[in-house]
Amino acid sequence: MSRPRAAxxxxxxxxxxxxxxxxxxxxSGGRPAYAVHGATFAFAREPRKDAHDPQTGEPxxxxLxxxxxxxxxxxxxGDPDSPWFTTPHWNGYNAVLLLERDLGRLTADEVREVVTDxxxxxxxxxxxxxxxxxxQP
Known part of the structure; x- marks a missing residue:
């Protein structure tokens, strides 16, 4: 049985x-934002000081x-082993954050599900x- 492909x-x-x-x-190219009828549902965010590396302090x-x-x-x-996170800036917003470098911790199917949701x-x-x-069939 093959292992699911990393996202x-x-x-x-x-x-x-x-x-x-x-x-x-x-x-094409660049750091994209995806929208439906003008409502953004997924995007690559620019660096901000509210999301920073705890080791270096760098944004x-x-x-994502x-x-x-x-x-x-x-x-x-809520899962401590999850690659998903949030920051105080996102309190009150229904959105989750993910570092591109952690994308490989998810499968392609998991990413497809999150994007669809x-x-x-x-x-x-x-x-x-x-x-x-x-x-529906």
Whole structure:
């Protein structure tokens, strides 16, 4: 039995762009943001002093942000072995953070699920209903 493949940035890109009515900014290359109907659901964040390396104090330069439900956030950041985290800046926001360098701790399937869930949180209800109905056999 083969081991699941570790996730990559390409998996995020492919998962996001496979969803209905998603735009990517910039269209290629760079540190992207993905949106549906103008609502961003996943993005690569610029360095900020609120997310920093505890060893060096330097701001992380590779933070990825994914929208989620409050329940999912609690479960994802509540596990001490999880690569997901949050910062005080994100208190009150339904989003989780992940360092690009920790992406390989997740499988491609796990990343696809998180990206899809992020899209479901931000997409218009009509569009989410249509998408979920299209997946039914």
């Amino acid at each position: 990559t940035l390409r998996d995020i890109d492919e998962a996001a762009l496979a969803l209905p009515e998603v735009t990517r900014d910039p269209a 992380y330069e590779d933070v 942000v994914f929208r989620c439900t409050a329940e999912d956030k609690e479960a994802m950041v 992020a899209w479901l949180v931000r997409a218009p209800k009509r569009l989410t209903r249509q998408h979920l109905e299209s997946l």
